[in-house]
Amino acid sequence: MLLAGLTGFAQRTYDQFFLEAMMQRQKGNNAAAFDLLRHCLELNPEAPEVYYFLAQYYNALKDNKTSEEYFKKAAALAPDNVTYMETLAQIYIRQQNFAEAIPVVEEIYERDKERIDLLEMLFQLYQQVGKNDQAVEVLDRMEAIDGKSERLSVAKSEIYTRQGDKKRAIAEMKSLAEKYPNDLNYLGLYGETLMMNGEVKKALKVYGQILEQEPDNNKVLMSLRTYHLALGHKEMADSLSERVLMNKNATSEERIHLLRQEMSASELAGGDSTRVLRLFKKILSGPQTSEDMALLCASYMNAKKMPKDSIIHVLEQALTIAPDNSMARLQLVGYAWENDDMERVVELCRDARQYNPDEMAFYYYQGIAYYKRENLDAALSAFKNGIGVIKDDSDPNIVSDFYAVMGDILHQQGLAEEAFAAYDSCLVWKEDNIGCLNNYAYYLSERGEKLSKAEEMSYKTIKAEPKNSTYLDTYAWILYMEERYAEARIYIEQAIQNLDEKMDNAVIYEHADKIKLKIKTE
Template sequence: MLGLLLAGPGYAQQAAPPPTPAKEITKPAKPRKLTRKERKELARRAAVDAAARQRPNLSEKDREMSEAYFVDGVRFLLLEDYNKALERLLKAYALNPTNAAVNYKIAETNLLSGNLKDATNFAQVAVKLDPQNAYYYLLLAQIYASQKQYDEAAQVYTTLIKAVPNSNYYLFNLADLYMAQGKLNEALAAFEQAEQKFGPLDEVSFKKQQIYLKQNNLDKALQEGEALITANPDEVRYVLAQAQLYATNNRLPDAIRVAEKALKQDPDNPRARMILADVYRQQSNAPESERQLKLAFESTTLDIDNKVRILVDYIKQLPNPALNQTAQDLAAITTRVHPKEAKAFSIAGDIQTVTGNRAAARANYLQAIRLDNSRYQIWQQVVLIDAELNQVDSLLTHTGQALELFPNQAPLWFYNGVGYQLKKQPGKAIKSLEYGRKLATDNPELLAQFDTQLGDTYHELKDFAKSDAAYEAALTFDANNAQALNNYSYYLSLRGEKLDKAKEMAGKLVKQNPDNDTYLDTYGWVLYRLKDYAGARQQFEKALKTTTDATVVEHYGDVLFQLGEADKALAEWQRAKKLGGASSLIDRKIKDKKLYE
C-alpha cells in the first residue's frame, strides 16, 4: 500500500506494479480517479506508514511534525503548487533525511518544477534507501531520460529488473528506450528476453519487425509477419500488414498473393483492394488497378476521410485525359456510398471543376451546402461558377443566401454587385459594391477589383466624376489593370474627354496584348475620336482577323466612311446588322448611306 500511495497519481510511475509473469501479460486495470478528499486521506496514511520507517531515535514530537510536513507537501504536490510542496517536503527531510518516501517525493516535485539536478540527487538517494520499490527506479529513469541521459536510464531499468522481484514487465520499457536511442541490437535482445518470460506477443512482433526493417533485414521482418499470421489465423489485419510489407519492398507477386489471401477471409475488405490497386499500378496494369480501387471505394468500411485523401491526390494530377474519367467515377461512387457526407459532394465538385464540368461541379457543391452550409469555400465556388456561366439569376440568388451566413465576406458583396450590374440594376450594384469595398481595405488586389467595377457602374449611372475616380484608384494599385485601362479609355472616348489620356491607356494595353480584338477595337475607337482615321483603320483591321463582333464591324464601317470609302462602309454596316448587336443607329446608317454618331 505504501508503494502505491507514495507514487502519486500519474506523475512518476510509467506503468502499474509488475504483474506475475505468465504466458500473456495482463495489465492491471486503470484505477478510478480519486476525489480530493480521498487523495488527502491516502496522503495522510502514507505519512503514517513512512513515519514507521523513520530513525528509531526520532522523538515523538519530531515524528509528528515530520508526518504533518510530509502530508502537507503531498497535498500541495497534488494541487500542482510545487513551491509550497517543496517547502513542506524539505522540512520533513530536515527532520528525517533517511526516509526514502520523503526523498522520492522531493525528487518528483523537483522533476515537475524543472529542477532536474536536485531531482536526480534525491531520486538516487530514494533508490539506495529502498532498493525494492519499483516506482523509485521508474522516477530515476524518467529523470535521466528528461536530460537525454539514455544510457543512465537504461542502466536504471536493468538494475530494476534484476533487483525487484516480478519486474520483468519493465523489459518492454527498456526495449523501447533502446529503440529511441537507435540501439537496435540491444532492443532486440530486450524484446527476446521479454518473450522468453511472457511468451509470444503481437506488439513485440510488430516492434521487432520495425527493427529488422531499419536494419534492412527484410527476410527477418517477413518471418515475424508470418509468425503473427500463424499465431492468429483469424486476424486478417496481420495478413494485410504482411501484404503491405511485401508491396512496400517491391515483392509485388507476393503482395498480390497475400492480399488475395486476405480477401478470401474478408471478401469486402477495402484495405486489401487498396493494396492490390497500388501493386497493379506499379505493374502498369491500369485497368485492374482502377477496378480494385473502385471496389475499395464501394465499401462503407473505407471511411470518407480516406476516400477524400485519395481523391485529393487525383486532383493534384488533373486535368489529365488518362485520369479524368477515373477520378470522376471515384467521386460519383463516393457520393453514392456516402449520400449524407457533405465532404463527399464537396470533393466531387472539386474534381468536376478541375476537369472542366462546371455545371456538374455546381450541382455537387450545392448538395454539399444542403448537407452543411457552414463552409464558406464551397459557397465561394458556387458563386464563381455562376459568374463564369454568366447565370445572373443564380449569381444573385446564391450570393444573397451566402451573405446571410457570411455578411463580412467582401468577395460575396463583389459578385452580388456584379450580378445586379448585369441585371441592369446599377443602383443596387453600387450599394453592394460600396459596402463590400469597405470590407476589402486589407486586400489591395480585391480593392482594385471593386474600384474597377465601381468605375463601370458609375459610368452607367452617368456619374462620370465618381466613375473616373474609381478607375484612377484601381490603376493606382495596378497600373496594368486591363479592365480598368480598357473601359476607362473607351468611356472617355465615348464622352470625347481626355482623349490623349485615353490614347495613352489604350495604346499601353494593345502593346501588352497585341492580338486581343477587344483592346484593338478600343484603341481604334480612341484614334477615331482623335480623327486619326488611318491609325484607327489599322487597329480595326487587326481586330477583324480574330473577331466578327458587330460593334467592331460597325466601327470599321464608320472609319471607312470617314476615309471616303462609302460603298465599303455600307457593306460593313450591313454585315454588322446581319451579325446582330450593332448600335441603335445602324438602320439609319444603312438607309441613308450616311454616318450618324
C-alpha cells in the first residue's frame, strides 16, 4: 500500500500501523482500530483509505460533520476509487443534497459508461433539483445505449407536459408509435398523449384507427369511457363500461378496477345498487378465471345489506371457482352458523381439510358443530386434529377455546384428568378464559380437589362478571366445600337474585338449599 509522499522507513511504519488497524477492525476491536487509524493520519495526512475508514467510525459516533468531511477528503484524494465516490454520493442523497450528488455521480459515470444504473440515478437527481432539460438529456443518453422504448419515451413526454411543451410531448409519443407501427399499444399511448394535451379530435381519430384493427382494445375503450364521462355522456360511458366488463380480453384486475369506479359513482349518485348488481350478475354469468369478482360482489352485497341467501349464493360460486379460498369458506361457515345449520358447518369444515389443512378455524368450528349436535366423539376428534396445526403465532383466543371445549367434552366422557390437562392448556394460551375458569373450578369442587386453586379461578370469574348467576353459584359452592358457609350464603343469594329465568336453574336452587340447611344445623 505505497503512498505518494512516503518512502522507506516512513512508508513501512505507516503500512504496519494501517495493517494492524485493519486486523483490529476485523476482530471487532473498533476502539483500538479507531486509535490506530488516527495515528496513521498523523503519519500520512494524505492517505485516502484512512479518511474513508475514519469517516465510518465518526458516523457511528454520530459526528456527522466530521464523517462527511472525511468521506469528501477520501473521494478528493482518490477520485478513481469508485467505492469512495459512490459512498459520498449516497451521503449527499441521504441528506437530500441532490445538487452536490449530481457531479459526483456524473464523474463516476464518466469513468464507467457501462453502468446504466448511474444514468437512472442521474435522471432522478436532475428531476429532484428541477433541471428537466438535463433529465431529458440523460434519457437521450439511455436511449442511445438501449434504443427507443416505451419507458423512456413516456418519461420524456411527461417531462415535456410538465414544462407545458405540448408539441414536444406529443412528438415524442408520435415518434415511438411510428418506430413500432405494428404495436397498437404505442399508438394508444400516442392517442392518450394527444387527449391529455387537448388534441381531442386527433386523439379520437387515433382511437378509431386502433378499434378498427382491434375492437376489444380495453385501454382505448377505457380512455373513451373517461372522455365521455367528462363530457357527461352517461349513456355512452355506461355502454363502454359494459363493453369493457364483458370483453373476453379484459383481465380480472381491469374488471375489478372498473367495477370499483362504478360502485363509487353509484354511491355518489345516491346509492342505488341496481345497475351495479346488474353488472355483477352479467359478469358472473360468464366463465371466471378467478374468484375475485364473486368475492367483490359478495362484499358489495353485504355492504348494501342484501338478503343473506343472495350473498351465500355468490360466495358458493366463489368457492366453486376456488375451493381453497379460506375467506369465502369461513364466511359461508359464519352464515351457516347464524342459520343454526350445523350439518352445513360440518360439511364446509370437512372439505376444508383437503384445501386448507393448516387453517385452525375450520377444526374449531367443525368441533363445535359436532358438540352442538351432541356427537362428542366426532367433536373430540376434530379438536384433536386441530391441535396438530396450532403454531406459536396462532390466535390465542381460538386456541384457548379449542382446549376449553375439549376439556368440557373429556369431562362429559368421564375422563377428568384428561379434561383438567386440557383446561390447563387453555389457560396457558389465555389465562382469563372465563368459561374455562368457571368449569375447571366447578369440576374440581365437585371432586373436593385443589379447592384453593378452584376458589382462585372462580373468584376471577365473578370479578369479571359480578352478576352472572352461574359464576356466583360456582363460587358459592366452592366456599361451601371449604366449609365457609356464611360466605357461601352471601354468594348463593346473589346468584338467585341474578337468575336468568329462561335457563334451567335447578342446580343453583339445590346448592342454595344445601347451604341454608348447613347453616341451620351449625
